[in-house]
Amino acid sequence: MYMNDKHKLYExxxxxxxxxxxxxxxxxxxxxxQGNEFWKAWLSKYPxxxxxxxxxxxxxxxxTFLPHPDAQEATQNIxxxxxxxxxxxxxAPPVTxxxxxxxSLWWKAAAAIAGILLLAGVWLYAPYSDKAISYQTSFGExxxxxLPDSSVVTLNANSKLTLGRWENDREVWLQxxxxxxxxxxxxxxxxxxxxxxxxxxxxxxxxxxxxxFTVSERSDTRVVLNTGKIALTLPDxxxxxxxxxxxxxxxxxxxxxxxxxxxxxxxxxxxxxxxLDGLSLEKIAQRIEETYGLKVVIxxxxxxxxxVTGVVPTDNLDTxxxxxxxxxxxTFKQEGKEVLIE
Amino acid sequence: MxxxxxxxxxxxxxxxxxxxxxxxEYIYHRHSVELFSYGLYVVNNRPLVEDCMHDLFVYLFQHRxxxxxxxxxxxxxxxxxxxxxxxxxxxxxxxxxxGNEFTNTLPETASSPEEKMIEAETSSSRNKxxxxxxxxxxxRQREAIFLLYFSxxxxxxxxxxxxxxxxxVYNQVHTAIQTLRKQLSHASLLPVFLx
Numbered sequence: 312m313y314m315n316d317k318h319k320l321y322e323x324x325x326x327x328x329x330x331x332x333x334x335x336x337x338x339x340x341x342x343x344x345q346g347n348e349f350w351k352a353w354l355s356k357y358p359x360x361x362x363x364x365x366x367x368x369x370x371x372x373x374x375t376f377l378p379h380p381d382a383q384e385a386t387q388n389i390x391x392x393x394x395x396x397x398x399x400x401x402x403a404p405p406v407t408x409x410x411x412x413x414x415s416l417w418w419k420a421a422a423a424i425a426g427i428l429l430l431a432g433v434w435l436y437a438p439y440s441d442k443a444i445s446y447q448t449s450f451g452e453x454x455x456x457x458l459p460d461s462s463v464v465t466l467n468a469n470s471k472l473t474l475g476r477w478e479n480d481r482e483v484w485l486q487x488x489x490x491x492x493x494x495x496x497x498x499x500x501x502x503x504x505x506x507x508x509x510x511x512x513x514x515x516x517x518x519x520x521x522x523x524f525t526v527s528e529r530s531d532t533r534v535v536l537n538t539g540k541i542a543l544t545l546p547d548x549x550x551x552x553x554x555x556x557x558x559x560x561x562x563x564x565x566x567x568x569x570x571x572x573x574x575x576x577x578x579x580x581x582x583x584x585x586x587l588d589g590l591s592l593e594k595i596a597q598r599i600e601e602t603y604g605l606k607v608v609i610x611x612x613x614x615x616x617x618x619v620t621g622v623v624p625t626d627n628l629d630t631x632x633x634x635x636x637x638x639x640x641x642t643f644k645q646e647g648k649e650v651l652i653e
Numbered sequence: 654m655x656x657x658x659x660x661x662x663x664x665x666x667x668x669x670x671x672x673x674x675x676x677x678e679y680i681y682h683r684h685s686v687e688l689f690s691y692g693l694y695v696v697n698n699r700p701l702v703e704d705c706m707h708d709l710f711v712y713l714f715q716h717r718x719x720x721x722x723x724x725x726x727x728x729x730x731x732x733x734x735x736x737x738x739x740x741x742x743x744x745x746x747x748x749x750x751x752g753n754e755f756t757n758t759l760p761e762t763a764s765s766p767e768e769k770m771i772e773a774e775t776s777s778s779r780n781k782x783x784x785x786x787x788x789x790x791x792x793r794q795r796e797a798i799f800l801l802y803f804s805x806x807x808x809x810x811x812x813x814x815x816x817x818x819x820x821x822v823y824n825q826v827h828t829a830i831q832t833l834r835k836q837l838s839h840a841s842l843l844p845v846f847l848x
Contacts, residue, residue: 328827331830340805374802376690377690377784378687378690379689379690382689385699386682386686386706388703390685393681393706393707397714400715444719445671
Protein backbone atom coordinates (compact mmCIF):
# COMPACT_ATOMS: atom_id res chain seq x y z
CA MET A 312 0.00 0.00 0.00
CA TYR A 313 1.82 3.13 1.19
CA MET A 314 5.25 1.68 0.63
CA ASN A 315 4.89 0.51 -2.98
CA ASP A 316 4.34 3.95 -4.43
CA LYS A 317 4.78 3.07 -8.07
CA HIS A 318 2.43 0.15 -8.23
CA LYS A 319 -0.52 1.14 -6.11
CA LEU A 320 -3.49 -1.10 -6.70
CA TYR A 321 -6.15 1.50 -6.01
CA GLU A 322 -8.85 -0.82 -7.34
CA UNK A 323 -8.30 -3.03 -4.27
CA UNK A 324 -8.32 -0.14 -1.77
CA UNK A 325 -10.75 0.05 1.13
CA UNK A 326 -12.04 3.33 2.59
CA UNK A 327 -9.28 3.16 5.23
CA UNK A 328 -6.63 2.46 2.60
CA UNK A 329 -7.64 5.55 0.66
CA UNK A 330 -7.99 7.73 3.74
CA UNK A 331 -4.43 6.85 4.84
CA UNK A 332 -2.81 7.05 1.41
CA UNK A 333 -0.57 10.14 1.34
CA UNK A 334 -1.25 10.91 -2.32
CA UNK A 335 -4.99 10.57 -1.86
CA UNK A 336 -4.95 12.73 1.30
CA UNK A 337 -2.83 15.35 -0.47
CA UNK A 338 -5.32 15.54 -3.28
CA UNK A 339 -8.33 15.79 -0.95
CA UNK A 340 -6.74 18.57 1.08
CA UNK A 341 -5.21 20.55 -1.76
CA UNK A 342 -7.59 19.73 -4.63
CA UNK A 343 -4.86 20.44 -7.18
CA UNK A 344 -5.80 20.27 -10.89
CA GLN A 345 -3.39 17.40 -11.56
CA GLY A 346 -5.01 15.29 -8.86
CA ASN A 347 -8.46 16.18 -10.13
CA GLU A 348 -7.51 14.96 -13.60
CA PHE A 349 -6.08 11.73 -12.25
CA TRP A 350 -9.04 10.87 -10.01
CA LYS A 351 -11.66 11.80 -12.60
CA ALA A 352 -9.98 9.50 -15.08
CA TRP A 353 -9.53 6.78 -12.48
CA LEU A 354 -13.19 6.91 -11.40
CA SER A 355 -14.44 6.68 -14.97
CA LYS A 356 -12.36 3.51 -15.25
CA TYR A 357 -13.59 2.08 -11.92
CA PRO A 358 -17.08 3.57 -11.45
CA UNK A 359 -18.01 0.99 -8.82
CA UNK A 360 -15.34 2.43 -6.49
CA UNK A 361 -17.00 5.86 -6.39
CA UNK A 362 -18.81 5.15 -3.09
CA UNK A 363 -15.57 4.06 -1.45
CA UNK A 364 -13.65 7.10 -2.74
CA UNK A 365 -16.37 9.51 -1.66
CA UNK A 366 -16.55 8.10 1.83
CA UNK A 367 -12.77 8.25 2.18
CA UNK A 368 -12.77 11.82 0.89
CA UNK A 369 -15.48 12.84 3.35
CA UNK A 370 -13.57 11.19 6.18
CA UNK A 371 -10.34 13.04 5.37
CA UNK A 372 -12.18 16.35 4.96
CA UNK A 373 -13.88 15.96 8.31
CA UNK A 374 -10.53 15.65 10.07
CA THR A 375 -9.59 19.29 10.35
CA PHE A 376 -7.69 20.94 13.13
CA LEU A 377 -9.72 22.16 16.08
CA PRO A 378 -7.70 24.18 18.56
CA HIS A 379 -8.11 23.58 22.26
CA PRO A 380 -10.86 25.99 23.41
CA ASP A 381 -8.48 27.86 25.73
CA ALA A 382 -5.62 27.93 23.22
CA GLN A 383 -5.84 31.64 22.31
CA GLU A 384 -5.80 32.85 25.87
CA ALA A 385 -3.26 30.29 27.06
CA THR A 386 -0.76 31.03 24.27
CA GLN A 387 -1.06 34.78 24.88
CA ASN A 388 -0.23 34.24 28.56
CA ILE A 389 2.71 32.00 27.66
CA UNK A 390 3.97 34.68 25.25
CA UNK A 391 3.95 37.27 28.02
CA UNK A 392 5.88 34.93 30.28
CA UNK A 393 8.40 34.23 27.49
CA UNK A 394 8.99 37.95 26.97
CA UNK A 395 9.40 38.57 30.68
CA UNK A 396 12.04 35.83 30.89
CA UNK A 397 13.85 37.06 27.79
CA UNK A 398 13.98 40.61 29.16
CA UNK A 399 15.26 39.34 32.48
CA UNK A 400 17.93 37.24 30.82
CA UNK A 401 19.10 40.11 28.64
CA UNK A 402 20.51 41.53 31.89
CA ALA A 403 22.22 38.26 32.83
CA PRO A 404 25.30 36.85 31.09
CA PRO A 405 24.56 35.03 27.84
CA VAL A 406 24.27 31.24 27.54
CA THR A 407 22.92 30.67 31.02
CA UNK A 408 19.42 29.41 31.39
CA UNK A 409 17.02 30.78 33.94
CA UNK A 410 15.67 28.10 36.26
CA UNK A 411 11.95 27.79 35.67
CA UNK A 412 9.41 25.97 37.71
CA UNK A 413 8.99 22.71 35.86
CA UNK A 414 12.37 21.43 35.03
CA SER A 415 14.96 20.37 37.53
CA LEU A 416 18.35 21.99 37.80
CA TRP A 417 20.46 19.11 36.54
CA TRP A 418 18.48 19.19 33.35
CA LYS A 419 19.02 22.94 33.07
CA ALA A 420 22.73 22.46 33.49
CA ALA A 421 22.75 19.83 30.78
CA ALA A 422 20.86 22.18 28.50
CA ALA A 423 23.33 24.98 29.19
CA ILE A 424 26.23 22.71 28.29
CA ALA A 425 24.45 21.58 25.16
CA GLY A 426 23.92 25.25 24.34
CA ILE A 427 27.60 25.98 24.67
CA LEU A 428 28.57 22.97 22.58
CA LEU A 429 26.06 23.93 19.95
CA LEU A 430 27.53 27.41 19.92
CA ALA A 431 31.03 26.07 19.44
CA GLY A 432 29.83 23.74 16.71
CA VAL A 433 28.28 26.54 14.77
CA TRP A 434 31.33 28.70 14.95
CA LEU A 435 33.44 25.90 13.58
CA TYR A 436 30.95 25.31 10.86
CA ALA A 437 30.60 28.98 10.03
CA PRO A 438 33.50 29.27 7.54
CA TYR A 439 31.81 26.75 5.27
CA SER A 440 28.36 28.25 5.42
CA ASP A 441 27.15 31.26 3.48
CA LYS A 442 24.33 31.92 5.94
CA ALA A 443 25.00 34.90 8.17
CA ILE A 444 25.60 34.22 11.84
CA SER A 445 25.40 37.13 14.19
CA TYR A 446 25.85 38.08 17.80
CA GLN A 447 23.95 40.83 19.50
CA THR A 448 24.29 42.47 22.89
CA SER A 449 21.59 44.42 24.66
CA PHE A 450 22.01 47.55 26.75
CA GLY A 451 24.45 47.21 29.63
CA GLU A 452 25.91 43.91 28.39
CA UNK A 453 29.30 43.08 26.86
CA UNK A 454 30.05 39.76 25.27
CA UNK A 455 33.32 38.10 24.29
CA UNK A 456 33.26 36.11 21.06
CA UNK A 457 35.98 33.75 19.87
CA LEU A 458 36.01 33.60 16.08
CA PRO A 459 36.83 30.41 14.15
CA ASP A 460 40.42 31.61 13.62
CA SER A 461 40.81 32.18 17.41
CA SER A 462 40.64 35.95 17.00
CA VAL A 463 38.70 37.47 19.90
CA VAL A 464 36.03 40.13 19.56
CA THR A 465 34.63 41.86 22.64
CA LEU A 466 31.26 43.29 21.73
CA ASN A 467 30.21 46.36 23.70
CA ALA A 468 26.62 46.99 24.82
CA ASN A 469 23.88 47.53 22.24
CA SER A 470 26.01 46.19 19.38
CA LYS A 471 25.84 43.55 16.72
CA LEU A 472 28.51 41.56 14.94
CA THR A 473 27.69 39.52 11.86
CA LEU A 474 30.08 36.95 10.50
CA GLY A 475 30.55 36.96 6.73
CA ARG A 476 32.19 34.50 4.37
CA TRP A 477 35.54 33.16 5.47
CA GLU A 478 36.69 31.63 2.23
CA ASN A 479 39.42 33.98 0.99
CA ASP A 480 39.45 36.79 3.53
CA ARG A 481 37.91 36.97 6.98
CA GLU A 482 35.04 39.43 6.98
CA VAL A 483 32.73 40.70 9.72
CA TRP A 484 30.08 43.41 9.84
CA LEU A 485 29.75 45.65 12.87
CA GLN A 486 26.99 47.83 14.24
CA UNK A 487 27.83 49.53 17.52
CA UNK A 488 31.22 49.09 19.19
CA UNK A 489 33.71 46.27 19.52
CA UNK A 490 37.31 45.61 20.50
CA UNK A 491 39.14 43.28 18.13
CA UNK A 492 42.15 41.13 18.87
CA UNK A 493 42.97 39.64 15.49
CA UNK A 494 45.26 36.65 14.97
CA UNK A 495 47.60 36.64 12.02
CA UNK A 496 46.68 33.85 9.63
CA UNK A 497 48.82 32.43 6.83
CA UNK A 498 47.30 31.42 3.56
CA UNK A 499 47.03 27.69 3.05
CA UNK A 500 48.67 28.01 -0.37
CA UNK A 501 51.92 29.15 1.27
CA UNK A 502 51.47 32.60 -0.26
CA UNK A 503 53.49 35.12 1.79
CA UNK A 504 50.54 37.53 2.15
CA UNK A 505 48.50 36.71 5.26
CA UNK A 506 44.74 36.27 5.19
CA UNK A 507 43.06 39.67 5.54
CA UNK A 508 40.61 40.45 8.31
CA UNK A 509 38.08 43.10 7.30
CA UNK A 510 35.64 44.88 9.59
CA UNK A 511 32.83 46.48 7.59
CA UNK A 512 30.79 49.33 9.01
CA UNK A 513 28.33 51.67 7.31
CA UNK A 514 30.97 54.38 7.12
CA UNK A 515 34.24 52.58 6.50
CA UNK A 516 36.12 49.29 6.21
CA UNK A 517 39.00 48.38 8.50
CA UNK A 518 41.63 46.18 6.84
CA UNK A 519 43.75 44.29 9.30
CA UNK A 520 46.73 42.00 9.23
CA UNK A 521 47.02 41.03 12.91
CA UNK A 522 46.51 43.55 15.64
CA UNK A 523 44.35 45.02 18.40
CA PHE A 524 41.96 47.90 17.92
CA THR A 525 38.53 49.33 18.77
CA VAL A 526 35.87 50.17 16.21
CA SER A 527 32.85 52.23 17.20
CA GLU A 528 30.09 52.95 14.74
CA ARG A 529 27.38 54.82 16.62
CA SER A 530 26.44 58.49 16.27
CA ASP A 531 30.14 59.04 15.51
CA THR A 532 32.45 56.55 13.84
CA ARG A 533 35.71 55.93 15.65
CA VAL A 534 38.63 53.56 15.16
CA VAL A 535 41.42 53.42 17.76
CA LEU A 536 44.51 51.29 17.20
CA ASN A 537 46.23 49.66 20.19
CA THR A 538 48.93 47.60 18.46
CA GLY A 539 49.91 46.57 14.94
CA LYS A 540 48.91 48.29 11.74
CA ILE A 541 45.59 48.78 9.97
CA ALA A 542 44.26 50.54 6.90
CA LEU A 543 40.88 52.29 6.83
CA THR A 544 39.06 52.25 3.53
CA LEU A 545 36.67 55.14 3.05
CA PRO A 546 34.69 55.81 -0.12
CA ASP A 547 37.19 58.42 -1.30
CA UNK A 548 40.49 57.57 0.46
CA UNK A 549 42.58 55.13 2.47
CA UNK A 550 44.08 56.07 5.85
CA UNK A 551 46.99 54.12 7.35
CA UNK A 552 46.99 53.94 11.14
CA UNK A 553 49.82 53.36 13.63
CA UNK A 554 49.48 52.34 17.32
CA UNK A 555 47.97 55.14 19.40
CA UNK A 556 46.21 56.67 16.40
CA UNK A 557 42.54 57.49 16.56
CA UNK A 558 40.44 58.35 13.51
CA UNK A 559 37.08 59.90 14.23
CA UNK A 560 34.36 60.73 11.74
CA UNK A 561 31.68 62.74 13.44
CA UNK A 562 28.10 62.90 12.31
CA UNK A 563 27.96 66.39 10.86
CA UNK A 564 31.37 67.01 9.28
CA UNK A 565 31.88 63.53 7.78
CA UNK A 566 35.55 64.49 7.45
CA UNK A 567 37.89 62.01 9.18
CA UNK A 568 40.08 63.57 11.89
CA UNK A 569 43.23 61.73 12.92
CA UNK A 570 44.98 62.30 16.26
CA UNK A 571 47.10 60.51 18.83
CA UNK A 572 45.41 59.24 21.99
CA UNK A 573 45.91 56.71 24.77
CA UNK A 574 44.17 53.75 23.10
CA UNK A 575 43.40 52.09 26.45
CA UNK A 576 40.93 54.89 27.20
CA UNK A 577 38.82 53.67 24.28
CA UNK A 578 39.05 49.95 24.96
CA UNK A 579 38.80 49.94 28.79
CA UNK A 580 35.06 49.13 28.60
CA UNK A 581 35.97 45.58 27.60
CA UNK A 582 37.40 45.12 31.10
CA UNK A 583 34.27 46.68 32.64
CA UNK A 584 35.99 50.02 33.19
CA UNK A 585 35.93 53.46 31.72
CA UNK A 586 39.08 55.57 31.77
CA LEU A 587 38.04 59.19 32.15
CA ASP A 588 41.34 60.85 31.12
CA GLY A 589 40.64 63.42 28.45
CA LEU A 590 36.93 62.59 28.09
CA SER A 591 34.50 65.49 28.22
CA LEU A 592 31.20 65.32 30.11
CA GLU A 593 29.40 65.28 26.74
CA LYS A 594 31.37 62.19 25.68
CA ILE A 595 30.55 60.47 28.98
CA ALA A 596 26.86 61.34 28.53
CA GLN A 597 26.94 59.90 25.01
CA ARG A 598 28.55 56.69 26.29
CA ILE A 599 25.91 56.25 28.99
CA GLU A 600 23.18 56.69 26.38
CA GLU A 601 24.80 54.18 23.99
CA THR A 602 25.68 51.63 26.65
CA TYR A 603 22.60 51.64 28.86
CA GLY A 604 19.90 52.95 26.51
CA LEU A 605 19.07 55.82 28.86
CA LYS A 606 18.66 59.49 28.02
CA VAL A 607 21.16 61.77 29.73
CA VAL A 608 20.19 65.32 30.67
CA ILE A 609 23.06 67.65 31.57
CA UNK A 610 21.62 70.31 33.87
CA UNK A 611 24.93 71.56 35.22
CA UNK A 612 28.41 71.62 33.65
CA UNK A 613 31.56 70.71 35.61
CA UNK A 614 34.07 73.30 36.77
CA UNK A 615 36.29 73.78 33.68
CA UNK A 616 39.36 74.21 35.87
CA UNK A 617 39.13 70.71 37.29
CA UNK A 618 40.85 68.07 35.17
CA VAL A 619 39.03 64.76 35.51
CA THR A 620 41.18 61.64 35.51
CA GLY A 621 40.80 58.11 36.80
CA VAL A 622 39.08 54.84 36.20
CA VAL A 623 35.43 54.07 37.00
CA PRO A 624 33.86 50.58 37.14
CA THR A 625 30.98 49.81 34.78
CA ASP A 626 29.88 46.46 36.24
CA ASN A 627 26.60 48.05 37.16
CA LEU A 628 24.98 51.38 36.50
CA ASP A 629 24.58 52.38 40.16
CA THR A 630 28.27 52.01 40.93
CA UNK A 631 29.18 53.81 37.72
CA UNK A 632 26.94 56.78 38.51
CA UNK A 633 28.34 57.03 42.05
CA UNK A 634 31.93 56.96 40.74
CA UNK A 635 31.15 59.56 38.07
CA UNK A 636 29.49 61.81 40.66
CA UNK A 637 32.69 61.73 42.72
CA UNK A 638 34.98 62.23 39.72
CA UNK A 639 33.12 65.23 38.25
CA UNK A 640 31.98 66.63 41.61
CA UNK A 641 28.40 66.62 40.30
CA THR A 642 25.34 64.44 40.98
CA PHE A 643 24.58 61.68 38.47
CA LYS A 644 21.25 60.09 39.27
CA GLN A 645 18.90 57.78 37.43
CA GLU A 646 15.22 58.66 37.25
CA GLY A 647 13.27 56.15 35.20
CA LYS A 648 14.65 56.16 31.65
CA GLU A 649 16.78 59.25 32.29
CA VAL A 650 20.08 60.07 33.95
CA LEU A 651 20.17 63.58 35.37
CA ILE A 652 23.49 65.38 35.87
CA GLU A 653 23.21 68.31 38.24
CA MET B 654 3.70 40.96 11.03
CA UNK B 655 1.63 40.23 7.97
CA UNK B 656 4.59 40.89 5.70
CA UNK B 657 6.15 37.56 6.75
CA UNK B 658 3.40 35.50 5.17
CA UNK B 659 5.05 35.84 1.75
CA UNK B 660 8.37 34.52 3.11
CA UNK B 661 9.41 30.89 3.06
CA UNK B 662 10.04 29.07 6.33
CA UNK B 663 13.78 29.06 5.60
CA UNK B 664 13.78 32.84 5.08
CA UNK B 665 11.78 33.54 8.24
CA UNK B 666 14.03 31.22 10.23
CA UNK B 667 17.15 32.98 8.93
CA UNK B 668 15.72 36.39 9.80
CA UNK B 669 15.05 35.09 13.31
CA UNK B 670 18.57 33.65 13.60
CA UNK B 671 19.96 36.94 12.36
CA UNK B 672 18.35 38.74 15.31
CA UNK B 673 14.92 39.84 14.08
CA UNK B 674 12.51 40.14 17.01
CA UNK B 675 9.65 40.53 14.55
CA UNK B 676 10.45 37.14 13.02
CA UNK B 677 10.57 35.58 16.50
CA GLU B 678 7.17 37.04 17.33
CA TYR B 679 5.76 35.92 14.01
CA ILE B 680 7.01 32.35 14.49
CA TYR B 681 5.42 32.18 17.93
CA HIS B 682 2.07 33.56 16.90
CA ARG B 683 1.94 31.58 13.68
CA HIS B 684 2.39 28.24 15.45
CA SER B 685 1.56 28.64 19.14
CA VAL B 686 -2.12 27.64 19.06
CA GLU B 687 -1.38 24.47 17.13
CA LEU B 688 1.69 23.76 19.23
CA PHE B 689 -0.25 24.18 22.48
CA SER B 690 -3.04 21.91 21.23
CA TYR B 691 -0.47 19.36 20.10
CA GLY B 692 1.28 19.49 23.48
CA LEU B 693 -1.98 18.56 25.17
CA TYR B 694 -2.27 15.58 22.83
CA VAL B 695 1.16 14.41 24.00
CA VAL B 696 0.47 14.85 27.70
CA ASN B 697 -2.75 15.87 29.38
CA ASN B 698 -1.11 18.28 31.79
CA ARG B 699 -1.68 21.89 30.94
CA PRO B 700 0.83 23.59 33.29
CA LEU B 701 3.52 21.22 32.05
CA VAL B 702 2.76 21.97 28.39
CA GLU B 703 2.77 25.70 29.14
CA ASP B 704 6.13 25.46 30.91
CA CYS B 705 7.65 23.45 28.08
CA MET B 706 6.45 25.98 25.49
CA HIS B 707 7.88 28.79 27.59
CA ASP B 708 11.22 26.99 27.97
CA LEU B 709 11.37 26.09 24.28
CA PHE B 710 10.86 29.65 23.06
CA VAL B 711 13.20 31.13 25.66
CA TYR B 712 15.84 28.59 24.57
CA LEU B 713 15.32 29.50 20.90
CA PHE B 714 15.66 33.20 21.72
CA GLN B 715 18.82 32.75 23.79
CA HIS B 716 20.50 30.53 21.22
CA ARG B 717 19.17 31.97 18.03
CA UNK B 718 22.57 32.88 16.62
CA UNK B 719 23.75 29.30 16.96
CA UNK B 720 20.64 27.43 15.79
CA UNK B 721 20.80 25.34 12.63
CA UNK B 722 18.85 25.97 9.47
CA UNK B 723 15.38 24.67 8.85
CA UNK B 724 12.86 24.90 6.05
CA UNK B 725 10.08 23.33 8.12
CA UNK B 726 9.55 25.45 11.23
CA UNK B 727 6.39 23.73 12.41
CA UNK B 728 8.00 20.31 12.20
CA UNK B 729 11.03 21.61 14.11
CA UNK B 730 8.85 23.14 16.84
CA UNK B 731 6.66 20.04 17.22
CA UNK B 732 9.70 17.84 17.52
CA UNK B 733 11.41 20.12 20.03
CA UNK B 734 8.28 20.55 22.16
CA UNK B 735 7.61 16.83 22.22
CA UNK B 736 11.17 16.10 23.35
CA UNK B 737 10.90 18.70 26.13
CA UNK B 738 7.56 17.33 27.29
CA UNK B 739 8.85 13.76 27.45
CA UNK B 740 11.97 14.83 29.32
CA UNK B 741 9.93 16.86 31.79
CA UNK B 742 7.52 14.00 32.33
CA UNK B 743 10.39 11.59 32.87
CA UNK B 744 12.06 13.93 35.36
CA UNK B 745 8.83 14.44 37.27
CA UNK B 746 8.06 10.77 37.32
CA UNK B 747 11.49 10.04 38.68
CA UNK B 748 11.32 12.83 41.24
CA UNK B 749 7.90 12.07 42.59
CA UNK B 750 7.96 8.38 41.85
CA UNK B 751 4.44 8.81 40.68
CA GLY B 752 2.67 6.93 37.91
CA ASN B 753 2.77 7.75 34.24
CA GLU B 754 1.15 11.05 33.40
CA PHE B 755 0.15 9.99 29.95
CA THR B 756 -3.57 9.57 29.76
CA ASN B 757 -6.09 8.49 27.29
CA THR B 758 -8.26 11.52 27.70
CA LEU B 759 -8.08 14.95 26.18
CA PRO B 760 -8.09 17.91 28.53
CA GLU B 761 -11.46 18.93 29.89
CA THR B 762 -13.25 21.17 27.45
CA ALA B 763 -14.20 24.75 28.14
CA SER B 764 -15.76 25.29 31.52
CA SER B 765 -16.90 28.91 31.70
CA PRO B 766 -20.35 29.82 30.31
CA GLU B 767 -18.87 32.26 27.78
CA GLU B 768 -16.56 29.62 26.42
CA LYS B 769 -19.38 27.16 26.18
CA MET B 770 -21.37 29.68 24.17
CA ILE B 771 -18.49 30.33 21.81
CA GLU B 772 -17.99 26.62 21.48
CA ALA B 773 -21.61 26.06 20.63
CA GLU B 774 -21.44 28.72 17.96
CA THR B 775 -18.24 27.67 16.28
CA SER B 776 -18.17 23.93 16.51
CA SER B 777 -20.72 21.84 14.74
CA SER B 778 -21.99 18.53 16.02
CA ARG B 779 -19.75 16.82 13.48
CA ASN B 780 -16.73 18.43 15.14
CA LYS B 781 -17.88 17.26 18.55
CA UNK B 782 -18.28 13.72 17.26
CA UNK B 783 -14.81 13.86 15.77
CA UNK B 784 -13.17 15.24 18.93
CA UNK B 785 -14.85 12.61 21.06
CA UNK B 786 -13.80 9.88 18.69
CA UNK B 787 -10.21 11.12 18.47
CA UNK B 788 -10.08 11.53 22.24
CA UNK B 789 -11.03 7.91 22.71
CA UNK B 790 -8.09 6.66 20.60
CA UNK B 791 -4.96 5.20 22.22
CA UNK B 792 -2.29 7.93 22.74
CA ARG B 793 0.01 6.98 19.85
CA GLN B 794 -2.82 6.72 17.35
CA ARG B 795 -4.22 10.02 18.57
CA GLU B 796 -0.88 11.75 18.20
CA ALA B 797 -0.31 10.35 14.71
CA ILE B 798 -3.77 11.52 13.64
CA PHE B 799 -3.03 14.98 14.97
CA LEU B 800 0.29 15.25 13.15
CA LEU B 801 -0.85 13.77 9.84
CA TYR B 802 -4.40 15.10 9.47
CA PHE B 803 -4.75 18.10 11.76
CA SER B 804 -1.26 19.49 11.20
CA UNK B 805 -0.76 18.21 7.65
CA UNK B 806 2.72 16.85 8.24
CA UNK B 807 3.79 13.94 6.05
CA UNK B 808 4.54 10.34 7.06
CA UNK B 809 8.34 10.76 7.23
CA UNK B 810 8.00 13.88 9.45
CA UNK B 811 5.43 12.22 11.69
CA UNK B 812 7.58 9.11 12.02
CA UNK B 813 10.63 11.21 12.86
CA UNK B 814 8.77 13.24 15.51
CA UNK B 815 7.29 10.15 17.16
CA UNK B 816 10.50 8.15 16.91
CA UNK B 817 8.78 5.34 15.02
CA UNK B 818 9.39 3.96 11.57
CA UNK B 819 7.07 4.95 8.75
CA UNK B 820 5.50 1.52 8.48
CA UNK B 821 4.53 1.57 12.18
CA VAL B 822 3.03 5.04 11.86
CA TYR B 823 1.08 3.87 8.84
CA ASN B 824 -0.28 0.88 10.74
CA GLN B 825 -1.22 3.03 13.74
CA VAL B 826 -3.03 5.51 11.52
CA HIS B 827 -4.77 2.79 9.54
CA THR B 828 -6.15 1.28 12.74
CA ALA B 829 -7.14 4.74 14.00
CA ILE B 830 -8.94 5.59 10.77
CA GLN B 831 -10.79 2.29 10.96
CA THR B 832 -12.00 3.17 14.47
CA LEU B 833 -12.87 6.75 13.53
CA ARG B 834 -14.80 5.59 10.47
CA LYS B 835 -16.96 3.38 12.65
CA GLN B 836 -17.46 6.11 15.25
CA LEU B 837 -18.28 8.76 12.69
CA SER B 838 -20.50 6.65 10.47
CA HIS B 839 -23.54 8.07 12.25
CA ALA B 840 -22.38 11.65 12.01
CA SER B 841 -23.24 13.39 8.79
CA LEU B 842 -20.20 13.58 6.55
CA LEU B 843 -19.55 16.45 4.20
CA PRO B 844 -21.15 16.23 0.78
CA VAL B 845 -18.71 15.47 -2.00
CA PHE B 846 -18.64 16.85 -5.52
CA LEU B 847 -16.49 14.95 -7.89
CA UNK B 848 -17.97 15.84 -11.24
